Amino acid sequence: MFILQDGIFLFKSLDDKKLIIRNYLNGLVIKINYQDSLKDLLCYLKKPRSKGEIITKFSDIKKDNLYRQNYVKSDLNKKKVEVLFERGGRPSIILIDIMCNNSAKIVDLCKEYKIDIVIQAGDYPSTRELAKLTEIAANELNISYVINAGYISNVVSLAEFYYPNNVYDFLYKHEIYKEKRIFTNANNKAQSSIVANVGHIVARQISDYCAGKKPFKYRERVFFDIGALEWRTEKIE
Incomplete structure (x- = not known):
């Protein structure tokens, strides 16, 4: 069961732009861009709720991804690996x-x-942290790996191919931050036609x-670049 911790107070800023969560027991204050769905969820958790109840109540929150990934309505609430x-x-x-x-x-x-090649396509504990773990494992096994950061909001990145134990690796000019994500505020979503290109790139890299x-790219x-409607490339020397 899930319930809000005792001592949590929820406010809305006077300009209606922020949700303010105050945890008086721990002296913490969290300010978040206002979202009706988040406000409704926090209010719903004032009483103990099961995971099933939360999913049923807020299932519509997940439905927008159906148009950006290869899933249909009957796949909702299933694990991706199962589908x-x-x-x-x-x-x-x-x-x-x-x-x-x-x-x-x-x-x-x-x-x-x-397994003789690893394709990373997850985001837990974070996309970058999982990429780092994939690199460490691939180097130990001496197998190639692909890092797929995917997309967030309207920012879509293409997959990156790496050879094991090579000077050019994921950590080369990539920073790993020592922090834990609380939430992601991403109101916009990239078009499915753009996101689909990521899978095509991975397939071509493996084929090459x-x-x-x-490998391609x-x-x-x-x-x-959503504004210019074109791919931006940075060559890493």
Whole structure:
């Protein structure tokens, strides 16, 4: 069951632009851009609620992603691995429902299932932290890996291919912040036609790698400029 901690007070700023959460027991103040859905959720949690009750009450919050990922309404509230496994249709697809929050777990899974390339496409404990763990595991196993940061709001980045134990790696000119995310305020969403390009890039990178070619966009950092409607490329030397 979930319930707000005792001593939590919720306010709205006089200009109606911020939600202000005051935790008087711990002396903490959190200011967040005003969102009706967040206000409603916090009010709903004044009483004990189960995970199922929360999902049912606020299921509409998730539905906008149906138009940006390859899922349909019947897939709501399912785990992605379950949906992909159901659609696989091939015995070579294996369902592994395990949380990987350290590099050792990734190494163990790769050894157990004889995985020879890792594609990171998650965001827990954070996208960058998971990318770092993927790199550590890939280097230990001496296998290549792909870091897919995905998108947030209208910012879409393309996947980055890396060889193991190479000078050019994920941490090369990428910063890892020692902080824990509380929430993400992203009111806008990238168009599905743009986000779909990320999967196409990963497929092409793997195809190039298997054919002994330089993976597509290797040593390039790329994101989509919504304003200019074009991909921006930064070559990493």
